[in-house]
Amino acid sequence: MNVLFVASESVPFIKTGGLADVIGSLPKELNKHGVQARVILPKYGDIPAEWKDRMKLRATCIVWVGWRRQYCGIEEAIVDGVHYYFVDNEYYFKRDGLYGHYDDGERFAFFCRAVLEALPLLGFNPDVLHCHDWHAGMVNVMLKAHYGHLPYYQRIRTVFTIHNLKYQGVFPYEILYDLLGLDDSWFTSDKLEFYGGVSFMKGALAYSDILTTVSETYALEIQTPYFGERLDGLLRARSGSLTGIVNGIDYDVYNPETDPYLIKNYRDAAGKKENKAALQAQLGLPIQEDVPIISVVSRLVQQKGLDLIAHVLDEILSLGVQFVVLGTGDFTYEDLFRNVMHRYPDQVSAQILFNEGLARRIYAGSDMFLMPSQFEPCGIGQLISLRYGTLPIVRETGGLKDTVQPYNKYTGEGNGFSFANYNAHEMLGAIERAVDLYRRKPVWNSLIENANLNDNSWNESARRYTQLYQTL
Structure with a gap:
């Protein structure tokens, strides 16, 4: 045919x-x-x-x-x-x-x-x-x-x-x-x-x-x-x-075991540590292994749920996390993240550009990937983050709902975190659950193993x- x-x-x-x-x-x-x-x-x-x-x-x-x-x-x-x-x-x-x-x-x-x-x-x-x-x-x-x-x-x-x-x-x-x-x-x-x-x-x-x-x-x-x-x-x-x-996604291209952009290739949760430290050093953030990194790699446009992030960003940072943004788009959002980086230089890195190598290092070095889209036909970012053992936090819409299974504390199932309504504080609740679970390493590592078991290839x-x- x-x-x-x-x-x-x-x-x-x-x-x-x-x-x-x-x-x-x-x-x-x-x-x-x-x-x-x-x-x-x-x-x-x-x-x-x-x-x-x-x-x-x-x-x-x-x-x-x-x-x-x-x-x-x-x-x-x-x-x-x-x-x-x-x-x-x-x-x-x-x-x-x-x-x-x-x-x-x-x-x-x-x-x-x-x-x-x-x-x-x-x-x-x-x-x-x-x-x-x-x-x-x-x-x-x-x-x-x-x-x-x-x-x-x-x-x-x-x-x-x-x-x-x-x-x-x-x-x-x-x-x-x-x-x-x-x-x-x-x-x-x-x-x-x-x-x-x-x-x-x-x-x-x-x-x-x-x-x-x-x-x-x-x-x-x-x-x-x-x-x-x-x-x-x-x-x-x-x-x-x-x-x-x-x-x-193309598993030959997006493969943490062979990706040429990474500081160190890896296949499990332990292998992410060096990439995390290298990412923090590259972006000028304090090198702190126990502080979770939440990342956004995206076009900076309204569809991607950035209004929700803007509404509660100070509350997100009060959870004791580092926040990394990579992308370009509407000036309103570019300026928002530059301003927040100026106010929180030890917690926020806003890279208002697009660089494929840096994107891969962010996927590998982050702990959580935030994608709270207003609508999302499929989404590629959450698939890449799962491949790199970075747990997604998403809104339950379109392909995000189809590919991210929220963590179930009773069964241990799941490969990420989600929220249903387009609401900033509902998103904040999902982030709080993720940050809380991050501090319980055995459970967190089991979720990364779940993510690695997903087949999101073509x-x-x-x-x-x-x-x-x-x-x-």
């Missing part, structure tokens, strides 16, 4: 979020399950030269963007046995940054149609197009609108994965004909129309054969008004075609995706 992933980013080439981690690791795992999975991406100007040097031109074609004729080059690179194709057009993609440009609607309309034009030129005939998030949302619409009458395309089936329903790619009505080449019959409430605009996300939800999202709980949540981002009605209507499959998820493709 041949499956082509269509996405806007992927490691190791370019990354802004968790989508890139999925696209960089799931195809590799699917190949182990007998699926021939490949990936197609835009060729951004920000892709490092070391990767561009490995790309070879495969084909060229002309792509219609409304009335415009645009050049498209298709380049190819093979990494870890996975074929990656790149859609090349310097006008659209040779810029700083991936998203947020004034003409994103045109850029990704071009990308979606370029993917379909490229298919016969690849020497790889996909049985399934697996598209991800709004940037690839028009692929499955255009497949039906512009290519459905052609024999080559009629056998292709489609899957669309929602990684985050909040970001939908909504653009003015005028792009319908001007960029997508569609007439007004497509601008109805059951097709592309979305509160007066055209929604790439809605188009994908309406025209894909199967819908998936990145955790079972999130699949249920997005069918409700609170999480549904005004698309819950459509998702309820398509609930029979919607499946939740939790993300995994193996089970890849098996479920393979079954899903087979149903098509």
Whole structure:
């Protein structure tokens, strides 16, 4: 079975979020399950030269963007046995940054149609197009609108994965004909129309054969008004075609026994001590083994529950902990953590940047990982923290609920701590329980052993995706 992933980013080439981690690791795992999975991406100007040097031109074609004729080059690179194709057009993609440009609607309309034009030129005939998030949302619409009458395309089936329903790619009505080449019959409430605009996300939800999202709980949540981002009605209507499959992480990359970024590789709780001391030294915090480190590695945005942390941060620090933050985002939160670090220099380190090596050292050197998200489709941070023996404290939403089992003091089961409601003092109660348990080392170490027993690799998820493709 041949499956082509269509996405806007992927490691190791370019990354802004968790989508890139999925696209960089799931195809590799699917190949182990007998699926021939490949990936197609835009060729951004920000892709490092070391990767561009490995790309070879495969084909060229002309792509219609409304009335415009645009050049498209298709380049190819093979990494870890996975074929990656790149859609090349310097006008659209040779810029700083991936998203947020004034003409994103045109850029990704071009990308979606370029993917379909490229298919016969690849020497790889996909049985399934697996598209991800709004940037690839028009692929499955255009497949039906512009290519459905052609024999080559009629056998292709489609899957669309929602990684985050909040970001939908909504653009003015005028792009319908001007960029997508569609007439007004497509601008109805059951097709592309979305509160007066055209929604790439809605188009994908309406025209894909199967819908998936990145955790079972999130699949249920997005069918409700609170999480549904005004698309819950459509998702309820398509609930029979919607499946939740939790993300995994690449266990070859995130492995404390071999991770090259760590001061000392380890496999159990005892091995974390040296990494903790090294982290404290690097961040200028007092080296105190008995003081728990609570860490946050995250985009600093409201979705991640930072309002809850801001509300009770002084109370958290009164518990006698050290608090480490790594990330960038909204100025309000960046300034908050800088200010708290100034007031508590011996307890708080705020690293307002992103550095992959430092992130890994924080995962390894921390005792607890705080992720109190307002909503979280899946979440990668808690999976990495579990892999590194750092116990997560999370809100019970989306993938956090599916992957973190709260500690049960009666049975000893659990791999972390959780709270249900989006409430700062409920979160504080979960942190207090964790800090109290940290001082009871035998119990704490047994929880770390529980975390190490979890399998959050891609193996089970890849098996479920393979079954899903087979149903098509």
